[in-house]
Every structure is written in structure tokens, then in C-alpha cells.
Amino acid sequence: MTMAAEPLIRLAGVGKVYGNGTLALNGFELTVGRAEFLCLLGASGCGKTTVLRLIAGLGSVSQGRIDWPDGAAPGTAPAGRADIGFVFQEPTLMPWASAFDNVYLPLKLRGISRAAARERVEAMLERVGLAPFANVYPRELSGGMKMRVSIARALITEPSLLLMDEPFAALDEITRGRLNDDLLGLWRGKGWTVLFVTHSVYESVYLATRIAVMCPRPGRIVADLPIEAPYPRREAFRTSTRYNDYCRQVSAALHRAMGEPGP
Amino acid sequence: MNGLGVALRITLPLAVGALFLGLWELLVWHYQIPRFVLPAPSLIGRSLVDDFWSLLPSLLLTLKITLMAFALAVLGGVAMAILFSQSRLVELALFPYAVILQVTPVVSIAPLVIIWVGFDNVELALLILAWIVAFFPIVASTTLGLRSADHNLLSLFDLYGATRWQIVTQLQLPAALPYLLSGMRISGGLALIGAVVAEFVAGSGAATGLAWRIIESGNRLNIPRMFAALLLLSAMGIVIFLLLRGLEHLLLRRWHESAVSREL
Numbered sequence A: 001m002t003m004a005a006e007p008l009i010r011l012a013g014v015g016k017v018y019g020n021g022t023l024a025l026n027g028f029e030l031t032v033g034r035a036e037f038l039c040l041l042g043a044s045g046c047g048k049t050t051v052l053r054l055i056a057g058l059g060s061v062s063q064g065r066i067d068w069p070d071g072a073a074p075g076t077a078p079a080g081r082a083d084i085g086f087v088f089q090e091p092t093l094m095p096w097a098s099a100f101d102n103v104y105l106p107l108k109l110r111g112i113s114r115a116a117a118r119e120r121v122e123a124m125l126e127r128v129g130l131a132p133f134a135n136v137y138p139r140e141l142s143g144g145m146k147m148r149v150s151i152a153r154a155l156i157t158e159p160s161l162l163l164m165d166e167p168f169a170a171l172d173e174i175t176r177g178r179l180n181d182d183l184l185g186l187w188r189g190k191g192w193t194v195l196f197v198t199h200s201v202y203e204s205v206y207l208a209t210r211i212a213v214m215c216p217r218p219g220r221i222v223a224d225l226p227i228e229a230p231y232p233r234r235e236a237f238r239t240s241t242r243y244n245d246y247c248r249q250v251s252a253a254l255h256r257a258m259g260e261p262g263p
Numbered sequence B: 001m002n003g004l005g006v007a008l009r010i011t012l013p014l015a016v017g018a019l020f021l022g023l024w025e026l027l028v029w030h031y032q033i034p035r036f037v038l039p040a041p042s043l044i045g046r047s048l049v050d051d052f053w054s055l056l057p058s059l060l061l062t063l064k065i066t067l068m069a070f071a072l073a074v075l076g077g078v079a080m081a082i083l084f085s086q087s088r089l090v091e092l093a094l095f096p097y098a099v100i101l102q103v104t105p106v107v108s109i110a111p112l113v114i115i116w117v118g119f120d121n122v123e124l125a126l127l128i129l130a131w132i133v134a135f136f137p138i139v140a141s142t143t144l145g146l147r148s149a150d151h152n153l154l155s156l157f158d159l160y161g162a163t164r165w166q167i168v169t170q171l172q173l174p175a176a177l178p179y180l181l182s183g184m185r186i187s188g189g190l191a192l193i194g195a196v197v198a199e200f201v202a203g204s205g206a207a208t209g210l211a212w213r214i215i216e217s218g219n220r221l222n223i224p225r226m227f228a229a230l231l232l233l234s235a236m237g238i239v240i241f242l243l244l245r246g247l248e249h250l251l252l253r254r255w256h257e258s259a260v261s262r263e264l
């Protein structure tokens, strides 16, 4: 189903060797379709962050190529990259700036005045549930709230592609579940594409339209599984047999990728 | 901190000071120590009042040199650190000279600088010498601070196509602020030390700052005035320190761990 979606990015035979000789990726093949919620699943150190950074144009590809079938390739023109939002594993906020100013940053860097951006930033804070905290500094926010600011900052430019690098890994179970639901709510029907990195099987099945499993370094995709469950997905989905079947299936694929016998 | 703690923090040192001065007064009176060896605190106090108007111009001169040297050190130091952060090559080429300037005792360069600048221009010589001592802590701390900006934030600025200048002003300088402020606290004290040392070396009435008044009073065995001038110098150092501490608190209290009050 989702494979039929019109492709947004195509990574073909991508290899990445770091300056110190580490071969992080080798023969990495992946096509991300428009409006997909694609989860990249793999053990730590297998090159997931590397993939996101290459797609964002933050680093050069050593081998192969990254194509944007329509539209400017990021990295070639700064204007092309502006279409990408990036959420890191840590909230990565500027500690000296309020929640408002952190979300305003991408617009500010583009020369949009504070007054002109005010309404947009406030609406975005509202959407992530942080309207009353606009003037609060990061150190006074909880981990989950900081992550919401980080997501709001990534969405403020209305990017067509959102890259998320294990954004909820450091959060507690309850906060993580709530942010998963809120993220799906933001994504649904908006037409943007999400590439979401995680090492949690359960999180990936809950969120994704499709899961790509990576093998250990040098990383490449070894399994590609569509998750065919309707949205909105809610708590009930977590206890359904379909969810459990998918989890078992994805977990087995992950174990095979690690070169271990299945569970 | 609770009320008792604050009260203790103020009253305790005051009590110790009062006790010390009292003992000093008593000893001078009891052993009839001559005033040119050790004047009693009361005499120093009187000298401070009587000589105040004659010491004031000297105080202002030393203050002027210190503040100008400090301001130029901050401006020059930050500018140089930004230059270093932009070009590794420039840093490699120039940083050793900043270190050499720093490790060479200022007393030993002072005579040279004074000769070069000329005795009729002694204030400029003092300014240069005070600047040399005050400069390094600013360069070193700001350079470190500019480099300490979060690497992922730097990636984010890249992603949004930020210019070099935007990265400097909106990411690196704010990240460097706590480092710069702690460098300033050290540099402020050093500027005063540099000014005083330079005056000592210039000597012989060429410069008429507080340091010169200390030498002059010593030569005339006017020890109470010597103490009075010394007292003014330390007061100046303390005021500079407190002002910089206040500035640090004002600028960092909202966001930096070093300045926010801890609430349990």
C-alpha cells in the first residue's frame, strides 16, 4: 500500500565512511514515500542517526546518492533544506531563550520579524499544548515539555519532511505514550512525511505506516514491513491482537537483523 | 539561604573586623608605637577624611585607567576570540603570542613600554600595561565559550541555512556569555593590578594615581596616608568585583545553572 505512494526521497547504494575510518553505512537503500510515517528501527550504533543527518544535508555521502525526485536536493541549495524539520534525541533547546524564542528561531534565521511571526509561533505552541508556557525558559520545563518545544520548533516552518531521531527515548512510559498520540494527531491529515528513528519495537508498531529494520554496522535495510492498521490508533490498538502480531513479526525481523535466532 | 544565614554572613565578618581593629588600636596605644611605624586605625580614619580631597584626583586617575583598560580588554578580547572561532589558522598563528603576553610579568615589560610611549605620555603607557594583563582572561574564556555551543544546535542552524554571522551572534556568543562573564570577573581585578604595577614602575611623579600616592606617602613617612590610599585601592577593587558579580547574576539568573537559585 504505502509503497505505492509517490516517492519523496530515494537513497540508492548510500555508503558513509567517517573521517576516523568508521564505516557507518554500506549499500543503504530506502525510498520514503510522501505522507508516510516511516519508522527506522535498529540497534544502537547501526547508523540511524547517520541516515537522518545525510538526508538533512548535514554531512556528505561517501558513496551512492540521495535523490529528491521532485524539488531541490537538500545540501545543494539552502532553500531546499528549509523544507526539513529535525528533532534530536535531546530537546536541544537554547537555554538562554524562552519557549517562544526557541520555536521562533527557524523563522528568525529567515529574517521574519518577531511581530510578523508572533501569531504563528503562538498557534504552534497552542498545538503542542504549551500556550501558557511561552515565556518560560527551558530549565523550568519538564523533559516532555522540552520535547514538545523541540517538535514545535521543527514544525514551525511547515516542513514537508520531519526527521525525528529517537525523540522520546529519554522519557518515561506515560509521557512517551502521550507524545506518541499527540504526534500522530499532528501528523494525520497534514500531508507531511515523517521519518522516525527508534529502537523500540512497540513504539514503531504503534506509530508507523511502515517499518524499515536495519542491521548492525555497517548499516543497511534488511527488512521492510508495512503496518496496515487504521488511524486514529488509540490505547485500544495497543491491546489488539493485530498489534501483538505485528510486534512479534517486527521483533523477529529485528532479531534476524542482529544475526540472532528469533525469540 | 535562611534569614539567620544571611545575618551571620554579614555580622560575622563585621564582628571579626571590629575585634581586629579594636585590638590594633589598643596595642598601638598601649605600646606607644610611633605613627610612622604603625598608625592606629583611628588615625588612618582621620587621614582618610582629612586627605580625601587630595587623594580623590589620584583615585579618579587610577579608576579611569583601570576602567578603560578593562573595557578595551573586553572589546579586544571578544573580537579576537570571535576571530579565532572563525579561522583555525588565525588562532594557530596568534594564540601563542597572547600566551606570551600573558606569561611575561608585566613589571618586566613596563619600563620598555614607558620608554617607547614616552614619559610625557605616561597615562597611555599605563593604559597599555593594564590592558595587557586584563586582556588574556577574556580571550581565553571567550574562546572556550564560543566553542562550547551545543553541536546539535549548530547542526540545526546549518539546517536552516544560518549565516556565519547569525551563528556567532545568536548561538556562539550567548553560549559563551557565562564564560565571558567569569573571565571578566578575573580581568576586572587584573586591570586594577596592572594599573597599580605600571604606576609603581613609572614612579617619580610622572603618574599621579593612587599607587604613586602610596610611594610618595611612604617616602615622606606619612604612613597614615599610605594606609588611607591603600584602603581606597582595595575599596575600588571590591566595588569592581561586586559590580561584575551583579552583572553576572542579572544576565544569567533566568537560564544558567551557575546563577539560578536552587529550590528544593
Ligand SMILES: Nc1ncnc2c1ncn2[C@@H]1O[C@H](COP(=O)(O)OP(=O)(O)O)[C@@H](O)[C@H]1O
Binding pocket: A018, A019, A020, A022, A023, A024, A042, A043, A044, A045, A046, A047, A048, A049, A050, A051, A217
Ligand atoms: N562523527 C562521527 N565520527 C566517527 N564515527 C561516528 C561519528 N558519528 C557516528 N559515528 C559512528 O558511526 C556509527 C553509527 O552511528 P550512529 O549513526 O550515531 O548510530 P545510531 O544512531 O544508530 O546509534 C557508530 O559506530 C558511531 O560510533
Ligand SMILES: [Mg+2]
Binding pocket: A045, A048, A049, A050, A165
Ligand atoms: Mg543515534
